[in-house]
Amino acid sequence: MKQIERAAEIAAEWAATDPKTRxxxxxxxxxxxxxxxxxxxxxxxxxxxxxxxxxxGELARTTFQLRLLAAESGSYYDVxxxxxxxxxxxxxxxxxxxxxxxxxxxxxFAASNFPFxxxxxxxxxxxxxxxxxPVVVKAHPGHPELSRRTASVVVExxxxxxxxxxxxxxxxxGVAALxxxxxxxxxxxxxxxxxxALARIAAERPVPIPFHGELGSVNPVVVLPGAARSRAxxxxxxxxxxxxxxxxxxxxxxxxxxxxxxxPFVELVAERLREVAAAPFLNDRIASGFQTGAARLxxxxxxxxxxxxxxxxxxxxALEDFVPxxxxxxxxxxxxxxxxxxxxxxxxxLAALPGQLTTTVHALPxxxxxxxxxxxxxxxxxxxxxxGGWPTGVAVTAAMQHGGPFPATTSPASTxxxxxxxxxxxxxxxxxxxxxxxxxxxxxxxxxxxxxxxxS
Amino acid sequence: MKQIERAAEIAAEWAATDPKTRxxxxxxxxxxxxxxxxxxxxxxxxxxxxxxxxxxGELARTTFQLRLLAAESGSYYDVxxxxxxxxxxxxxxxxxxxxxxxxxxxxxFAASNFPFxxxxxxxxxxxxxxxxxPVVVKAHPGHPELSRRTASVVVExxxxxxxxxxxxxxxxxGVAALxxxxxxxxxxxxxxxxxxALARIAAERPVPIPFHGELGSVNPVVVLPGAARSRAxxxxxxxxxxxxxxxxxxxxxxxxxxxxxxxPFVELVAERLREVAAAPFLNDRIASGFQTGAARLxxxxxxxxxxxxxxxxxxxxALEDFVPxxxxxxxxxxxxxxxxxxxxxxxxxLAALPGQLTTTVHALPxxxxxxxxxxxxxxxxxxxxxxGGWPTGVAVTAAMQHGGPFPATTSPASTxxxxxxxxxxxxxxxxxxxxxxxxxxxxxxxxxxxxxxxxS
Numbered sequence: 001m002k003q004i005e006r007a008a009e010i011a012a013e014w015a016a017t018d019p020k021t022r023x024x025x026x027x028x029x030x031x032x033x034x035x036x037x038x039x040x041x042x043x044x045x046x047x048x049x050x051x052x053x054x055x056x057g058e059l060a061r062t063t064f065q066l067r068l069l070a071a072e073s074g075s076y077y078d079v080x081x082x083x084x085x086x087x088x089x090x091x092x093x094x095x096x097x098x099x100x101x102x103x104x105x106x107x108x109f110a111a112s113n114f115p116f117x118x119x120x121x122x123x124x125x126x127x128x129x130x131x132x133x134p135v136v137v138k139a140h141p142g143h144p145e146l147s148r149r150t151a152s153v154v155v156e157x158x159x160x161x162x163x164x165x166x167x168x169x170x171x172x173x174g175v176a177a178l179x180x181x182x183x184x185x186x187x188x189x190x191x192x193x194x195x196x197a198l199a200r201i202a203a204e205r206p207v208p209i210p211f212h213g214e215l216g217s218v219n220p221v222v223v224l225p226g227a228a229r230s231r232a233x234x235x236x237x238x239x240x241x242x243x244x245x246x247x248x249x250x251x252x253x254x255x256x257x258x259x260x261x262x263x264p265f266v267e268l269v270a271e272r273l274r275e276v277a278a279a280p281f282l283n284d285r286i287a288s289g290f291q292t293g294a295a296r297l298x299x300x301x302x303x304x305x306x307x308x309x310x311x312x313x314x315x316x317x318a319l320e321d322f323v324p325x326x327x328x329x330x331x332x333x334x335x336x337x338x339x340x341x342x343x344x345x346x347x348x349x350l351a352a353l354p355g356q357l358t359t360t361v362h363a364l365p366x367x368x369x370x371x372x373x374x375x376x377x378x379x380x381x382x383x384x385x386x387x388g389g390w391p392t393g394v395a396v397t398a399a400m401q402h403g404g405p406f407p408a409t410t411s412p413a414s415t416x417x418x419x420x421x422x423x424x425x426x427x428x429x430x431x432x433x434x435x436x437x438x439x440x441x442x443x444x445x446x447x448x449x450x451x452x453x454x455x456s
Numbered sequence: 457m458k459q460i461e462r463a464a465e466i467a468a469e470w471a472a473t474d475p476k477t478r479x480x481x482x483x484x485x486x487x488x489x490x491x492x493x494x495x496x497x498x499x500x501x502x503x504x505x506x507x508x509x510x511x512x513g514e515l516a517r518t519t520f521q522l523r524l525l526a527a528e529s530g531s532y533y534d535v536x537x538x539x540x541x542x543x544x545x546x547x548x549x550x551x552x553x554x555x556x557x558x559x560x561x562x563x564x565f566a567a568s569n570f571p572f573x574x575x576x577x578x579x580x581x582x583x584x585x586x587x588x589x590p591v592v593v594k595a596h597p598g599h600p601e602l603s604r605r606t607a608s609v610v611v612e613x614x615x616x617x618x619x620x621x622x623x624x625x626x627x628x629x630g631v632a633a634l635x636x637x638x639x640x641x642x643x644x645x646x647x648x649x650x651x652x653a654l655a656r657i658a659a660e661r662p663v664p665i666p667f668h669g670e671l672g673s674v675n676p677v678v679v680l681p682g683a684a685r686s687r688a689x690x691x692x693x694x695x696x697x698x699x700x701x702x703x704x705x706x707x708x709x710x711x712x713x714x715x716x717x718x719x720p721f722v723e724l725v726a727e728r729l730r731e732v733a734a735a736p737f738l739n740d741r742i743a744s745g746f747q748t749g750a751a752r753l754x755x756x757x758x759x760x761x762x763x764x765x766x767x768x769x770x771x772x773x774a775l776e777d778f779v780p781x782x783x784x785x786x787x788x789x790x791x792x793x794x795x796x797x798x799x800x801x802x803x804x805x806l807a808a809l810p811g812q813l814t815t816t817v818h819a820l821p822x823x824x825x826x827x828x829x830x831x832x833x834x835x836x837x838x839x840x841x842x843x844g845g846w847p848t849g850v851a852v853t854a855a856m857q858h859g860g861p862f863p864a865t866t867s868p869a870s871t872x873x874x875x876x877x878x879x880x881x882x883x884x885x886x887x888x889x890x891x892x893x894x895x896x897x898x899x900x901x902x903x904x905x906x907x908x909x910x911x912s
Contacts, residue, residue, distance in 0.1 A: 012832050012836075016832075057546070057547070060545075060546055061546040061547070064545050064546045065546075080854045080855040080876075081855060082851070082853040082854055082855040082856075088851065088853075089516075089520050090513070090516055090517040090520045090521075090852065091513070091517070091849070091851075093851040093853055094845065094851060096851065096853055096855035096856055097855060098854075098855035098856070098857050098876075101835065103868075103869075104836075203659050207810075207811075207861075207862050207863075208862060208866070210869070354663075355663075365891070368893075368894060371894055372894070375894070375896075376468050376472075379557065379885050379896075380468075380560075382885070383884065383885060383886065384885070384886040384887075384888060385885065385886070385887050385888065385890070386888040386889060387887070387888065387889045387890040387891065387894075388889060389550065389888060389889055393547070395538070395544065395547075395549040395550060395552065396546065397538040397544075397549055397552055397912065398536045398538055398554075398910070398912045399536040399537060399538040399552035399553060399554035399886055399912070400538075400552055400554070400886060401554050401884045401885060401886035403884070405663075405883075406663050406664060407663075410664070412559075412883050413559075413666070413882065413883050413884070415884065420536075420554075420884070426869065427861075427868050427869050428839065428857045428859070428869070428870075428871060428876070429835050429838070429839060429840070429841065429857060430839065430840040430841070430855055430856060430857035431840075431841050431843070432840060432841065432842040432843065432845060433842060433843045433844060433845055434841070434843040435821070435843065437824075438824060438827055438828065438831070438843075440831075440835075454854070456853065456854040456855070
């Protein structure tokens with residue numbers, strides 16, 4: 001595949017660029033995308049029905065993300081230098097200099113629901129570039145024209161580094177790319193079924209490669225009795241808003257909420273959800289997937305349909321009737337409420353859930369002891385734990401963790417959002433007893449790129 | 457399995473210990489092993505034939521390793537704190553606090569060739585404990601009595617934390633443990649065939665887990681023409697020593713060396729290897745595996761047998777006759793020398809090798825430009841690159857990288873030796889907008905454990 005061969009040809013040179021050059025090139029891409037914004041947003045709106053307001057915000061987030069990551073392009077080397085020590089206790093130790101370097105060309109599978117932020121020039125592409133890796137993107141069929149147009153803006157902005165972005169289209173081409181020997185790692189955002197199938201292909205290659213898949217999640221929310229009593233109105237409003245934001249098409253959509261049996265929460269949420277107007281789905285496949293998923297959930301024994309409105313659905317079930325199938329993701333504006341009598345009965349149910357991107361607690365300050373019992377269970381089951389908020393909205397920052405135990409992700413030790421996302425595409429190499437002037441720049445005594453060096 | 461259930465029961469409590477407690481417990485294990493040294497070494501010598509001198513050194517390395525890692529037990533949290541920022545460019549950002557926490561119970565497959573350092577209380581066990589994870593060790597059948605006795609010393613030293621170490625024996629028990637739902641990660645040191653079979657089992661679990669396998673390597677050495685001319689004697693002595701150290705039973709044994717055609721290197725090495733006395737293999741399986749492997753290599757077309765001595769074997773082949781099979785590991789004191797006429801012809805052969813733990817360059821200062829062409833190829837193919845030394849000997853330090861591209865390891869982004877080995881058993885979790893007093897200690901404002909916190 002030509003795109004991959006071009007990426008492989010440029011890989012060593014890009015991996016060896018100094019951080020300033022790398023930052024300048026990546027920032028140039030952000031500038032070009034901003035300049036092309038109006039025309040890109042028009043195409044995006046036609047293909048995704050997401051509306052120009054949301055798309056304008058998403059493009060701004062995308063170019064901010066490129067600039068934020070580019071600004072950190074010198075800090076990922078994790079340089080460690082051991083001075084030679086003839087008296088090192090278990091035997092003389094040599095001089096060792098370790099840093100992290102680019103893994104090689106990265107394959108990115110774009111998502112449907114963020115045509116900018118998780119697509120051609122999204123977070124996966126940005127973090128791979130910053131790590132020093134060229135990228136080949138498998139375009140999402142939900143926005144083909146936008147993918148081509150974005151790629152063309154990017155490649156033009158890349159100039160002589162144009163081979164840092166390749167685009168392939170179609171399922172067969174995506175699978176062939178994943179099997180290509182020059183691809184060194186892959187990143188994916190999408191469904192559990194699709195992600196697991198690709199993860200298996202990555203693992204079964206003659207040379208297996210890391211597959212960083214961000215799959216699915218129902219993002220459980222637990223409302224404690226005190227909060228349910230005294231803040232029912234506010235929580236109902238917040239929940240209805242988060243559940244229906246973007247027509248529920250976010251991987252952090254709060255699809256499962258545990259509330260006390262005696263709380264008016266369900267009725268208050270229901271009032272709001274009935275008023276929600278129908279909103280378009282990203283595409284017909286997602287729309288029909290939502291209908292199938294909603295019907296499957298509604299058919300679970302003892303599940304009660306509370307709202308079946310034009311723009312949102314709400315189901316409820318008692319904790320004692322809860323079955324694992326009730327925690328399966330239904331991508332769209334549908335929530336399942338689980339009513340509990342005793343919080344202690346909720347803990348084992350939470351502990352048995354599959355891995356989640358997020359979990360959320362709503363509690364009053366005086367419910368601290370209940371929260372202390374809950375926290376380790378939630379930490380074991382998710383990558384981000386919210387207090388008193390709603391999980392939709394994923395900030396691009398240093399401390400963001402957008403990942404979680406399997407099957408929320410296929411690589412729970414990594415994040416796909418935030419500056420730590422770069423770490424997915426690096427591999428450590430140690431140099432033993434090398435003359436300083438023959439070392440890669442980050443390891444040299446004169447530290448020409450001025451990167452952080454840790455001595456021991 | 458009782459051992460795993462006990463580990464699972466104690467996992468949350470151990471993960472929540474403060475670094476000082478953790479360090480005290482682990483250091484206590486090191487002290488107990490040192491105290492039991494003489495009796496352990498006696499058992500080890502009877503089971504492995506490695507000799508008391510080597511075993512005494514290895515035990516010292518093992519207890520040093522426990523203490524070195526224990527001393528770092530507060531530094532792995534990688535705490536990142538984002539202050540809330542309502543004016544964050546792409547939208548207001550919440551407060552986020554991210555750290556790395558223990559993944560859960562770890563299964564360690566012990567190696568045959570280091571009955572202390574890569575066995576019951578070896579580097580994998582030490583790094584898992586430091587990360588906050590209980591360990592279940594699958595004992596190596598090469599030293600069963602030593603494994604039991606070591607485990608008993610360790611468990612006694614652990615006291616109330618005794619469940620931090622469990623021992624299972626036998627292949628079936630090892631596989632059952634790897635499939636146990638409570639096991640969260642596995643580490644392995646051993647053969648390519650064994651490691652790949654276990655890696656597949658780990659990947660095919662209902663919930664796949666990370667499998668950190670350190671498999672095999674022939675650790676290519678490249679001697680440049682200038683060094684071969686002016687330092688032939690010294691290089692031959694160094695090579696013969698490294699090749700036969702420990703009867704060649706090290707994963708970093710230099711099994712493949714590229715030398716100029718006109719160098720006297722081969723003859724000088726041969727003289728020395730003929731004098732090497734027979735040394736015992738670790739066990740009969742390894743001894744017969746060595747015979748089979750040596751015969752397989754000798755049967756490769758155009759391969760010439762240079763030495764077939766009692767304690768070492770040497771084969772040679774011209775670069776133009778080199779085939780990939782000549783780079784297959786033969787665990788024991790056997791070297792394959794590849795004679796080249798032009799260094800530029802060596803580069804594509806090196807580039808096509810499977811991933812290696814180490815590569816080594818011998819060159820004169822004036823051969824810098826040749827080294828500059830060689831370095832990226834070696835960096836792409838290995839985890840540690842030596843200048844002017846020999847790869848046997850792996851220092852336990854901060855900058856050690858004992859790993860490499862597949863199939864040298866199944867997880868090239870990690871190391872199994874050195875302080876960075878702890879990172880294999882950690883997973884990041886972010887807390888969003890939590891009241892400080894309800895957070896895990898490393899994330900609190902008052903930082904009660906005094907761990908490094910990075911703010912942004």
